[in-house]
Amino acid sequence: MSETILDIRGLVTAFNTRNGAIRAVDDISLSVKRGTTLGIVGESGSGKSMLSLSVMGLVPPPGRIADGQVMFRGTDLTKLPPSRMRDLRGNRISMIFQEPMTSLNPVHTVGFQIVEALRAHRKETSARLKEEAIEALRKVRIPSPERRFDEYPHQLSGGMRQRVMIAMALACKPDLLIADEPTTALDVTIQAQILELLRELQAETGMAIILITHDLGVVAQVADEVAVMYAGKVVERAPVGQVFQEPQHPYTIGLMGSMPRMEEDVNRLVAISGVVPPPFRLPPGCRFNPRCPFVGSECRVDQPALAALTDAHAVACWKAPLEDHV
């Protein structure tokens, strides 16, 4: 049994607004083991990005972690003072973002930026750090890393920039990598390169990965476990095979049906009707009930808790298991 790297327990991230307190992340529990990838799937407004920022201790004010724990290898990150958190961030826990252009500083060379990240956590000579940075660039398969070291972000293509971001994130050999939509801004052939790279690097280093995406195809290709989020809640969690073969939550089924597929000739997509409710106007009961085709009277009153169906498969739905109820 491999070590649990991250264990999120009952995490609540709240924002106080004029419309009252909004829970962007609402009582979420998840965990990731060493060498595995947890895929978090959700549409915009589902709270998936806020969840990753909460883990990193980067919730933008006025947001705050209102409840719960984030256990990283036995330490509760929510209780750490900012200085200790800074030691961990970029060192033991790293993050890569969607937009590789805005995440890099345009007025510094990429080499400088990687060295800067290393220097924050290591006491080494500049020459030694430069060597390490070049090694990091080589690790992410950037051709002629010595030359690239002295180049500026605008001289690199989108795919190369994302490789630099990954090199920077992995330079300190973190235990956990949070990748927030790492390939969304990239073209499909470049996306394939980056996903393959992440897979290979995970096999080499044994890091745990949390992959946040809205693309079910990406999840199917790289995740071991999947959590589906809707309006701040995890509505389904299961090993990747089960999510794609027998999804239980109606929202997950709707997502599967909404996805255009190339291997199949479907004439009409099974779309989900309606839209995601805004966080200050959540419906009573199950948050998916206004869009759910299986909705019953109980769904409009009480919120279902995430309950285990089997050891590995958990669903938050009054109608689960679906085959017994409809």
Added chain:
Amino acid sequence: MTKPLLELEDVRKLYPVKKGLIIQKEVGTVRAVDGVSFQLMPGETLAVVGESGCGKSTTARLAMRLIECTSGTIRYDGQDITKATRQDMRRLRRDMQIIFQDPYSSLNPRMTVEEIITEPMVVHNVGDRASRRDRVRELLRLVDLAPYHADRYPHEFSGGQRQRIGIARALSVSPRLVVCDEPVSALDVSIQAQIVNLLKDLQQEFGLTYLFISHGLAVVKHVSDRVAVMYLGQIVEIADKKSLYDNPRHPYTQALLAAAPEPDPSRRTAMKSLGGDLPSPLNPPSGCRFHTRCPLAQERCRSEVPALREIGAGHQAACHFAESVPAFDRFRSGEGIHPRLQERLALYARHKAALATTTA
């Protein structure tokens, strides 16, 4: 035989690159669209697919003459529109409308939905005040919005609803040709499906002709009749949907198909990714433009430009070795959607339909 509604013949769009502040020297040309030809038949959907920078959006704008082409002819309904006068063009534009990618920046935030949808009718002198008002209500119903939405402003709507407003605006003057420039790329998955279904319904109801621009091959498979794949300003393969997906003959088309992540974890193959990056259109490679990334490139590809040529009924590819490129069987080997998932999807669709009839 029916005549094509839109026909592009060897259309080019070149952008000169200048250097120097006072004395400008031309230092090169970006060949954004470089010799594109295709025909679009009435009532059909032609999808133009490619990665960013391949010239697909430029092609769409050229087809409507929103930008002027450098050379070539564009015929709409038999008439060469590259030579049409401003007045003629204005009249023609009533027939051709466009739906944009970004539903946030393509609607004026200071206009109500009614004003937005009415504007094309005012520009083209369609109807009077009262009939336009009725038309707005009718269009809103068509795109599944409610009549009371007419008095609201764009910021009050979600991305998917805004895209519906954009569609209603395009349809307000009853066009024949609708150019869809990545209409679902900015939307969430569940909303994408709604809009794709809506576009298909509208096409059926009004016999619309779509030029559908997209970077995703999966969406395209759902909406199109024929597909053109572009690479660095040129069409490398064009065919009806079935032959393109079942029997792609250009190595780039195959690479695009192979790179799309398959939504099935049990078929987690090594995603055969294409090495390298897109070369700059300022300095495209010699010979076949794809040879720098092509796994099958040979000496001939470096020197000789392959012509787009017929290799089967209605199937054209620009590759010297189109006939001998190995077969691509990704979608024929698998058995498709898992039967249990299929059951669930059917159940979902049934319940959704039942719910819709009880509430209606």
